[in-house]
Amino acid sequence: MKQNRRNFIKSTFLVTLASMFGIREIYSAKNIIRNKGTKMKLRFKPYTLELKHTFTVAVSSRKTTPVMLIEIEYDGIIGYGEASMPPYLGETQETASSFLSKVNLEQFDDPFELEKILEYIDSIDKKNTAAKASVDIALHDLVGKLLNKPWYKLWGLDKSKTPYTSFTIGIDTPEIVRQKVREAEEFKILKVKLGRQNDKEMIEAIRSVTDKPLTADANQGWKDKHYALDMIHYLKENNVIYIEQPMPKEMIDENAWITQNSPIPVLGDESIQRLDDLIKMKDVYSGVVIKLMKCTGMREAYKMINLAKSLGIKVMLGCMTETSCAISAAAQLSPMVDWGDLDGALLIKNDPFDGIKVIDGKVTLNDFPGIGLKS
Numbered sequence: 001m002k003q004n005r006r007n008f009i010k011s012t013f014l015v016t017l018a019s020m021f022g023i024r025e026i027y028s029a030k031n032i033i034r035n036k037g038t039k040m041k042l043r044f045k046p047y048t049l050e051l052k053h054t055f056t057v058a059v060s061s062r063k064t065t066p067v068m069l070i071e072i073e074y075d076g077i078i079g080y081g082e083a084s085m086p087p088y089l090g091e092t093q094e095t096a097s098s099f100l101s102k103v104n105l106e107q108f109d110d111p112f113e114l115e116k117i118l119e120y121i122d123s124i125d126k127k128n129t130a131a132k133a134s135v136d137i138a139l140h141d142l143v144g145k146l147l148n149k150p151w152y153k154l155w156g157l158d159k160s161k162t163p164y165t166s167f168t169i170g171i172d173t174p175e176i177v178r179q180k181v182r183e184a185e186e187f188k189i190l191k192v193k194l195g196r197q198n199d200k201e202m203i204e205a206i207r208s209v210t211d212k213p214l215t216a217d218a219n220q221g222w223k224d225k226h227y228a229l230d231m232i233h234y235l236k237e238n239n240v241i242y243i244e245q246p247m248p249k250e251m252i253d254e255n256a257w258i259t260q261n262s263p264i265p266v267l268g269d270e271s272i273q274r275l276d277d278l279i280k281m282k283d284v285y286s287g288v289v290i291k292l293m294k295c296t297g298m299r300e301a302y303k304m305i306n307l308a309k310s311l312g313i314k315v316m317l318g319c320m321t322e323t324s325c326a327i328s329a330a331a332q333l334s335p336m337v338d339w340g341d342l343d344g345a346l347l348i349k350n351d352p353f354d355g356i357k358v359i360d361g362k363v364t365l366n367d368f369p370g371i372g373l374k375s
């Protein structure tokens with residue numbers, strides 16, 4: 001009798017909700033009742049990305065990238081996340097594993113409490129930004145799937161405003177550079193890695209094959225501000241649209257001087273990891289490179305993009321070599337930014353995910369819920 005009365009009250013409650021909010025919300029209300037006591041479960045496994053080309057930047061050279069793939073399961077639905085950890089950034093599969101072992105999501109009843117959950121994740125340990133990003137991405141994927149909506153829609157963004165992605169040409173011999181440029185025919189913008197002795201040779205090799213706009217990244221490789229500014233003028237003459245991180249991040253005054261005198265935007269990348277760095281560096285650079293693996297994920301990236309826009313700072317949304325999981329997550333934010341460099345999944349041979357694509361050089365969103373993975 002008691003049971004019948006409880007069921008009656010429950011159905012009356014649902015019917016009232018139905019009349020107030022419509023059918024979809026009844027389904028959600030049913031889920032809420034069913035989910036009482038359901039807990040989020042976190043799983044993770046290491047994975048090694050095999051790169052198509054040996055990747056050389058000013059400070060290192062490599063053929064693989066270690067990542068950690070994670071899943072958060074809640075009520076039969078799985079959210080996917082990824083930590084990508086290029087060796088020079090200090091995280092490894094061991095540090096990520098140790099960090100993720102400390103995460104206890106079972107203390108939270110509601111995956112929708114992103115702010116509370118992610119503040120807890122951030123408080124577990126210092127740094128570990130890629131490991132933190134993996135949890136952030138999986139939670140966003142899960143929440144989007146529970147709502148049956150992709151994040152660009154939840155944020156109210158215009159799908160047609162996604163950027164063209166640049167495609168990175170690593171430092172190499174002129175012959176290989178020319179070959180890579182020819183292979184990148186689909187892309188409307190190319191990114192060139194500079195900061196070694198052969199900068200002009202790199203630009204000349206590219207310009208012997210194409211007149212497409214370029215972007216350039218010195219990766220802190222230039223050590224003298226006058227040399228750097230001369231190079232930037234040379235780059236401007238060669239249709240380079242912005243320069244990333246001309247000098248070491250510790251050389252704040254020199255970088256600020258370059259920004260003041262540069263004919264093209266100067267973007268802080270290594271200098272600006274998280275939201276508080278953006279606040280500190282707001283007068284040093286005219287642009288910022290935001291990457292999920294640096295800033296702990298989609299939630300902080302969204303805050304950073306909004307702050308940068310309100311300060312009149314240009315935003316480039318970048319990535320590491322990553323699978324389509326982390327790239328799809330970043331792509332959800334991409335209608336908000338000035339430039340995109342989301343070619344990470346195109347540089348690897350063994351992508352285990354199918355998600356957001358680059359079509360004719362443009363980041364092209366789909367309407368799969370969450371971060372846009374097909375699963």
Ligand code: MG
Nearest residue numbers: 217244269289
């Ligand atoms: Mg960079």
